[in-house]
Amino acid sequence: MKRREFLILPAKTLGGYLLASTLAGESLFGQNAPKPEADVKIPLRFFTAQEAAVVSAMTERIFPTDASGAGAREAGVVIFIDRQLAGPYGHDKYRYTKGPWVESIPEHGYQGQANPRKIYRDGIAKLGDFTALSAANQDQALIAIERTTFFQMVRTHTLEGMFCDPLHGGNADMVGWRLIGYPGPVMAFRHEIEKYRGVPYPKVEPQSLEQMLGRKVPGWEDEPV
Amino acid sequence: MERLKPVDVVVIGGGFTGLLMAKELATRTSLSVVVLERGPDRKLLDYMDDMDEVDFSLRFRMMQNISEETVTHRHTTADRAVPVREWGHVRLGTGTGGSGEHWTGVANRYPEDTFVIKSAIKERFPAARIPENLSVQDWTVTWKDIEPYYTKVEELMGIGGKAGNLQGRKIPGGNMFEGPRSKEYPVRPHLQNYAMTVFEKAARELGYNPYINPAATLPADYTNPDGISRPACQYCSYCMLYGCMIGAKAQPTNLLLPILKQKKAFSLRNGCWVRRIVHRDGHAEGVEFMDEQGRECFQPASLVIQSSFTSGNVRSLLLSKIGTPYNPATGEGTLGRNFTHQMSGGGNAFLVYPTKMNAFMAAGGQGMAFSDFDGFNRLEPDAQILRGGTFTGGGGGGHPIASFGATPPGTTTRNWGSAWKQAAIEHNDRTGGGPGFSAEHLAYRQNFLDLDPTYTDKWGDPLLRTTIDWTDHERRMRDFSARISDQMAETMARVSGAKLYQRPAERTGRRSGRYQTASYATTHLHGGAIMSENPREGVVNTFLQHWDVPNLFVLGASAFPHAGPTNPTMTALSLTLRSADALIGRYFKNPGKLV
Ligand SMILES: Cc1cc2nc3c(=O)[nH]c(=O)nc-3n(C[C@H](O)[C@H](O)[C@H](O)COP(=O)(O)OP(=O)(O)OC[C@H]3O[C@@H](n4cnc5c(N)ncnc54)[C@H](O)[C@@H]3O)c2cc1C
Numbered sequence A: 001m002k003r004r005e006f007l008i009l010p011a012k013t014l015g016g017y018l019l020a021s022t023l024a025g026e027s028l029f030g031q032n033a034p035k036p037e038a039d040v041k042i043p044l045r046f047f048t049a050q051e052a053a054v055v056s057a058m059t060e061r062i063f064p065t066d067a068s069g070a071g072a073r074e075a076g077v078v079i080f081i082d083r084q085l086a087g088p089y090g091h092d093k094y095r096y097t098k099g100p101w102v103e104s105i106p107e108h109g110y111q112g113q114a115n116p117r118k119i120y121r122d123g124i125a126k127l128g129d130f131t132a133l134s135a136a137n138q139d140q141a142l143i144a145i146e147r148t149t150f151f152q153m154v155r156t157h158t159l160e161g162m163f164c165d166p167l168h169g170g171n172a173d174m175v176g177w178r179l180i181g182y183p184g185p186v187m188a189f190r191h192e193i194e195k196y197r198g199v200p201y202p203k204v205e206p207q208s209l210e211q212m213l214g215r216k217v218p219g220w221e222d223e224p225v
Numbered sequence B: 001m002e003r004l005k006p007v008d009v010v011v012i013g014g015g016f017t018g019l020l021m022a023k024e025l026a027t028r029t030s031l032s033v034v035v036l037e038r039g040p041d042r043k044l045l046d047y048m049d050d051m052d053e054v055d056f057s058l059r060f061r062m063m064q065n066i067s068e069e070t071v072t073h074r075h076t077t078a079d080r081a082v083p084v085r086e087w088g089h090v091r092l093g094t095g096t097g098g099s100g101e102h103w104t105g106v107a108n109r110y111p112e113d114t115f116v117i118k119s120a121i122k123e124r125f126p127a128a129r130i131p132e133n134l135s136v137q138d139w140t141v142t143w144k145d146i147e148p149y150y151t152k153v154e155e156l157m158g159i160g161g162k163a164g165n166l167q168g169r170k171i172p173g174g175n176m177f178e179g180p181r182s183k184e185y186p187v188r189p190h191l192q193n194y195a196m197t198v199f200e201k202a203a204r205e206l207g208y209n210p211y212i213n214p215a216a217t218l219p220a221d222y223t224n225p226d227g228i229s230r231p232a233c234q235y236c237s238y239c240m241l242y243g244c245m246i247g248a249k250a251q252p253t254n255l256l257l258p259i260l261k262q263k264k265a266f267s268l269r270n271g272c273w274v275r276r277i278v279h280r281d282g283h284a285e286g287v288e289f290m291d292e293q294g295r296e297c298f299q300p301a302s303l304v305i306q307s308s309f310t311s312g313n314v315r316s317l318l319l320s321k322i323g324t325p326y327n328p329a330t331g332e333g334t335l336g337r338n339f340t341h342q343m344s345g346g347g348n349a350f351l352v353y354p355t356k357m358n359a360f361m362a363a364g365g366q367g368m369a370f371s372d373f374d375g376f377n378r379l380e381p382d383a384q385i386l387r388g389g390t391f392t393g394g395g396g397g398g399h400p401i402a403s404f405g406a407t408p409p410g411t412t413t414r415n416w417g418s419a420w421k422q423a424a425i426e427h428n429d430r431t432g433g434g435p436g437f438s439a440e441h442l443a444y445r446q447n448f449l450d451l452d453p454t455y456t457d458k459w460g461d462p463l464l465r466t467t468i469d470w471t472d473h474e475r476r477m478r479d480f481s482a483r484i485s486d487q488m489a490e491t492m493a494r495v496s497g498a499k500l501y502q503r504p505a506e507r508t509g510r511r512s513g514r515y516q517t518a519s520y521a522t523t524h525l526h527g528g529a530i531m532s533e534n535p536r537e538g539v540v541n542t543f544l545q546h547w548d549v550p551n552l553f554v555l556g557a558s559a560f561p562h563a564g565p566t567n568p569t570m571t572a573l574s575l576t577l578r579s580a581d582a583l584i585g586r587y588f589k590n591p592g593k594l595v
């Protein structure tokens, strides 16, 4: 059996709720949240620790932590991506994958045979020792691959992991939603829509789907493949 | 193959049209009705858990599993068709209610002259102006025939809107260019958000007649004539691509199923995939399907209702070898002919509003429109187009992932990294564009449907092949719409204090001007099994009865001879009710050809 790989991160880098929202069902700490100065070990579902480090570094260049606020690191974007790739999406379970595979015009979209897992694995391998580079050199390396399917996919997934419901493992502690003032999947705005017409909605504490419903909702990534 | 107990009626596909027909038959006759639906059962409670953008908007969790069946596309018969591998230009539903569960609920009627398009164009333009390969034809129904059914469907769903033409009396605030209505809408129009008020002001300033879109997402509590009560919409924004967790959006599962479930003679079987209609000597004997356990079954029936959406209907007829496939080279055959896809367009403006718009408070169907350019209205001679269309805007529905990242053209060199992130946060929930455009897609000889020679579904049956491209006429329609839209955007900027930018036409389809399958257009596919005055010009008669097989009825937009200018469902359901009346009033008394 494959040895279980972990992503090791200092607890304080991730949104405070990480353990509640991200590690659900993976009892690493029992009931006790780790101290901020401790490291957290996040079990990986698809990536090796090495690959996770590369992808994490990429997402941090795409959506950096900076003066404008939290970035991919605090949101735990790499955890989101790892789970997506481990689930039906990564395996192309819901894509039409019968041959013959032929190249076609851009109007027909992506016609390649590689599934997201393979696109990541191959793309990461080509990047080499990415984590050893300085931030500026990392940017140069990414600019060089900007037009590839791999980079486009990582960029898309970075935004997804930044602003998804925390049930998917990203947007830890809803740092992404706070950044843009998104209140979460609120069910009733009937009495607000005219009141806040042309008036910014007040900064509220966002609510995740789980908080809204008072119970856990499994993401599609948990469906067996 | 397991032979099941015969039933009176078998319905292929439990979506909007199939379940509406089932409801009519089950409540107005004592016939036994079985609906075979290939997707899962759906309940209101499922829709509590679905307010999740990743799974439902981005991974299409409610859609039909495209790995099992898709369509292929090529632009012309000289090209090679490739499969649509992930949901792109269309998104087909599955499960009880079909696409009627995750639809948006924009609930327009078609304009009066859409139904007599061929005669209208002929009367209006000299022959030299009419493209030689145009194959539009009149619909076999006129406004007078369909209007009462539109009214019934609006009452069934509780459409919220304001009449603009009540028995010929023009009323500002409604769509004054609609055909004369016999009645006001049953429910008031939607509340307005910020973007809608800006749209309205600008349109008025330019002398247009804006109105709030008619919508099936209930603007107020409502009880319909069947006694079904539904609460008002809460503007949760998880609407298109989601089911409604409170039943405010008109969906088959909240309008039709509660009634059907009380009927003993009715049953709905999920997980049942119909593969063939069995027929002999012009008579349908029943359907062959794979049941939920993967067993091959035969369901004998006296009447077969084909209602698995445009693409499913045409494919089923082709696979079952009912009718003559269309041949674009010779013009012979009718099955697959006049395939159309509702046209869309719009401008190149990019607006940055002075305020956040709270786009997360929104309902499907909520928005503004003006129809001053619909049909032949105000057609500019130098635009060189045969028909105009409706301009729309102001809809919200901003989910955090999809709406993130809009920045004014030229703000940053790349769309990632610190500078871009900062600009994107600053502009988040503050950007928009000029109105969109929705228009008729006229039918042409070269656009059609047939079976793909290469690609197959999960059972090994050939996929449906779509052969379609835009012509210069549609490209001119787009140019025309861009002019109107850009002018509106300028005015919207002025009345709101927004900053106006021009954006380069980016999307592949837009740039090349060719039909594309990679990004979303609309799930409004029409034709292929069209209604006609005679068997030489179409597949079904005016009551949607198959010309060759009188005990087979084919419901839905596959019967539309061309694509109307707005969304199709009100029209598809109206024709379904008209067909039900013909079945109940005439056919069952004396089964045979109705025309
Ligand atoms: C995202 C989206 C938004 C939309 N928004 C609007 C809108 O705003 N306004 C509007 O007017 N229209 C809209 N539509 C279109 C609207 O949903 C359709 O017009 C309507 O649902 C068509 O009804 P139907 O019965 O023909 O097909 P459907 O409702 O799709 O039902 C077809 C059913 O047949 C089943 N089926 C297919 N093949 C088989 C088979 N072989 N065996 C058994 N079952 C089968 C399918 O699973 C499905 O349940 C939208 C559609 C989509 C996808």
Ligand code: SF4
Pocket: B217, B218, B232, B233, B234, B235, B236, B237, B238, B239, B240, B242, B243, B244, B245, B246, B247, B248, B249, B362, B363, B364
């Ligand atoms: S926006 Fe309104 S109709 Fe749509 S799902 Fe939400 S509450 Fe239901």
